[in-house]
Amino acid sequence: MLKALKNLFGKSGAEPLAAEMTAPVAPSPAREAAIPQPPEPEAPAPVVLAPAREATAVAPQPNLDAERVKPSPRERKPKPPRALWKLEEFKVEPQEGKTRFHDFKLSADLMHAIHDLGFPYCTPIQAQVLGFTLKGKDAIGRAQTGTGKTAAFLISIITQLQQTPPPKERYMGEPRALIIAPTRELVVQIAKDAAALTKYTGLNVMTFVGGMDFDKQLKQLEARHCDILVATPGRLLDFNQRGEVHLDMVEVMVLDEADRMLDMGFIPQVRQIIRQTPPKSERQTLLFSATFTDDVMNLAKQWTTDPAIVEIEPENVASETVEQHVYAVAGSDKYKLLYNLVNDNGWERVMVFANRKDEVRRIEEKLVRDGVNAAQLSGDVPQHKRIKTLEGFREGKIRVLVATDVAGRGIHIDGISHVINFTLPEDPDDYVHRIGRTGRAGANGVSISFAGEDDSYQLPSIEALLGRKISCEMPPTELLRPVQRKHS
DSSP, rough: HHHHHHHHHOHHHHOOOOOHHHHHHOGGGGGGSSSOOEEEEEEEOOOOOOOOOOOOOOOOOOOOOGSSOOOOOOOOOOOOOOOOOOOSSSSSOOOOOOOGGGGSOHHOOOOOOHHHHHHOOOOOOHHHHOOOOOOOOOEEOOOOOOOHHHHHHHHHHHHHHHSSSSOOOOOOTTOSEEEEOOHHHHHHHHHHHHHHTTTOOOEEEEETTTOHHHHHHHHHHHHHHHEEEEEHHHHHHHHHTTTTTTTTSSSSEEOOOHHHHHHOOHHHHHHHHHHOOGGGSEEEEEESOOOOOOOHHHHHHHHOOEEEEEOOSSSSOOOOEEEEEEEEEOOOHHHHHHHHHHHHTTTTEEEOOOOSSSHHHHHHHHHHTOOOOOOESSSTTTHHHHHHHHHHHHHHEEEEEEEOOHHTTOOOOOOEEEEEEOOOOOOOOOHHHHHTTTSSOOOOOOEEEEOOTTGGGGGHHHHHTTTTTTEEEEOOGGGOOOOOOOOO
């Protein structure tokens, strides 16, 4: 084969190539073991195995470093052409009391993506967080859902990765930025936002979530380098403990919805993950939470270095764009009220919340039986079906989405006209998150809560959080009429 190449290109051209290939390369002391040695020109390429890593605080694992996917020339997705776009096309006039993205030193690639998304001005949390994180500071942010915190930490991550070139030699499975979120839906949503913001940068975004094909996720990891990894704690540990993912090159780490991770019991897993990353003095750490409990702040102190604390207090806990109603109704009449509300008014995109998975399943089954195009979202639904359901709801193919709080957290879908609380939540904060699914992006929305004999006692704590009373009314009699069963 080599002889044929010599004949094709001429011996004089082959000899300099051979000389170049055998020229010594000065190894980097920090990662000397990871640099593959070039083969002799006419000898078979040797197999180079990296030695085992030093033990970490986690229980020692077998020598899996030798099984890592070998480094190859850095592979990035090609940048879409931006020759026809100039920053001058993104004109945003300065406005008193508002911060423009132009006011920060962001790359043209990133500004192009922000322009495509139609975001001229920063939200309050974006303006405050970016003021610290773009300077390399750690940050702890508190803001309600829908305030733009996801874009805040993604813009910070993208800028960091663009300003700091990656090592010349990398293994596949060594992400430079890590985002941990408690639910699969939130991970998928963050990754979708990340893909939109990295559109012109060439950075690769990957997701690891439980409930989806492990081998399929592994293949994407082996196909290209991972710049930004978004994952749930459990699935990330699966990959890490099998030696497929190594976190010692993480430059930026984000913990999103820390309060929810505490509630769901994920903190022991998160601790294991953080032990695998560089020391907190050598990475940037951003932590976001809807509430700043003592437990959340204790975690923040352990994992961050001199963090900037950003708290966004909305004038109203619940958005002014959401019209809120409460119907006093017997538990036995709740389904009739739900069905007649949706059917009589012809609503096309409605979210219904219930507290338990079995309630969600029963409501969805009844709606489908009675001819309403409905689907459920709970922990019992396989992940591939959950994603398909969300896409169907987003595209308008599904009229009613019935969900638990955990499954509904972090769902950002524009055009949801109504949110119905079939049962009032036990945690008042969940009420705010629920009704925040409607009235987004400046649109008006309506929330209707059913207060029955089993859950009406939750109302006072919800009103205390809101800082005002919600008038409780009786539903119109015609909305309590029996449901006419559909004949098959």
